[in-house]
Amino acid sequence: MSTAKISIAKKDHSEAIAALQTRFGKQLTTNITVREQHGHTMTWLANQPPDAVLTVQDKHEVAAAVEICNQYQMPVIAFGIGSSLEGQLNAPYGGLCIDMHAMDGILQVHNEDLTVTVQPGVTREQLNHYLRDTGLFFPIDPGANASIGGMVATRASGTNAVRYGTMKDVVLALEIVTASGEIVRTGTRAKKSAAGYDLTRLMIGSEETLGIVTEVTLKLFGISECIGSGICHFPTIEDACQAVMLTIQMCLPIARIELLDAMQIKACNQYANLDLDETLPYL
Numbered sequence: 001m002s003t004a005k006i007s008i009a010k011k012d013h014s015e016a017i018a019a020l021q022t023r024f025g026k027q028l029t030t031n032i033t034v035r036e037q038h039g040h041t042m043t044w045l046a047n048q049p050p051d052a053v054l055t056v057q058d059k060h061e062v063a064a065a066v067e068i069c070n071q072y073q074m075p076v077i078a079f080g081i082g083s084s085l086e087g088q089l090n091a092p093y094g095g096l097c098i099d100m101h102a103m104d105g106i107l108q109v110h111n112e113d114l115t116v117t118v119q120p121g122v123t124r125e126q127l128n129h130y131l132r133d134t135g136l137f138f139p140i141d142p143g144a145n146a147s148i149g150g151m152v153a154t155r156a157s158g159t160n161a162v163r164y165g166t167m168k169d170v171v172l173a174l175e176i177v178t179a180s181g182e183i184v185r186t187g188t189r190a191k192k193s194a195a196g197y198d199l200t201r202l203m204i205g206s207e208e209t210l211g212i213v214t215e216v217t218l219k220l221f222g223i224s225e226c227i228g229s230g231i232c233h234f235p236t237i238e239d240a241c242q243a244v245m246l247t248i249q250m251c252l253p254i255a256r257i258e259l260l261d262a263m264q265i266k267a268c269n270q271y272a273n274l275d276l277d278e279t280l281p282y283l
């Protein structure tokens with residue numbers, strides 16, 4: 001069997017870049033260092049930078065940029081903070097990278113309803129810092145200080161998923177710029193809604209293939225009055241797994257449970273100078 005080599009034809013996007021330059025001036029850059037920083041860096045895949053990087057301030061600028069790109073058939077890639085791991089930010093066909101970091105406004109907090117509306121460049125740590133005196137928090141934690149827009153696009157999860165779910169469980173409504181530059185809204189703050197297609201869920205995890213997220217309404221949660229933590233060791237991995245299942249079946253309100261096998265315990269011992277038994281798994 002012969003192996004086919006995939007060759008990707010890269011179009012010349014100079015006309016589109018000229019049109020974007022006229023509209024956005026210094027907000028647009030073609031500097032190679034900046035472009036490489038916006039290609040993918042956190043993966044084994046080679047960096048494939050976009051042709052230009054545009055920093056946007058609001059949804060109207062996103063819409064205008066997408067409209068120009070649509071007119072010239074230039075690919076568009078939104079950029080949150082670049083913590084995704086699977087090469088999503090690479091630009092194999094070239095194109096325009098729209099950097100969303102400056103759209104970092106926290107627009108409305110509804111304490112009583114446990115909801116917040118933010119712009120997509122807000123990071124999860126920034127949001128929790130802002131909420132710190134409300135007794136509420138946003139629980140989805142993918143490990144990196146990711147942007148909310150990037151987390152919507154990748155349907156992010158993390159170690160709190162056992163209790164709070166993933167992004168698909170906490171996004172109530174979105175504002176999106178579609179490929180033609182139209183600004184549309186999906187969902188509302190109301191939890192009870194069964195009307196029409198669930199376009200919000202369609203967008204979550206679509207990795208920017210269906211549009212650019214310009215506003216997100218999220219569910220918030222109360223911070224527990226008291227939080228306990230503990231470490232248990234088990235004779236076998238199976239025993240550890242049984243303990244997790246039993247804990248959930250008994251409705252104990254757990255936020256996260258992590259399994260450390262013998263290899264991970266060895267790494268922890270070496271890193272933190274501990275003396276945990278390296279032959280046992282731990283929860």
Ligand SMILES: Cc1cc2nc3c(=O)[nH]c(=O)nc-3n(C[C@H](O)[C@H](O)[C@H](O)COP(=O)(O)OP(=O)(O)OC[C@H]3O[C@@H](n4cnc5c(N)ncnc54)[C@H](O)[C@@H]3O)c2cc1C
Nearest residue numbers: 080081082083084088143146147149150151153156157213
């Ligand atoms: C140490 C580490 C641990 C991690 N652990 C986890 C984990 O446990 N669970 C998990 O899910 N992920 C994990 N990740 C991956 C990463 O943090 C998530 O994928 C995160 O959601 C990416 O967000 P970002 O802002 O960095 O997005 P980016 O990397 O900038 O972009 C990711 C994708 O989202 C698109 N995008 C960005 N902004 C928008 C927007 N406004 N509108 C539309 N599309 C947009 C981009 O085009 C791209 O396709 C981890 C990463 C690291 C570095």
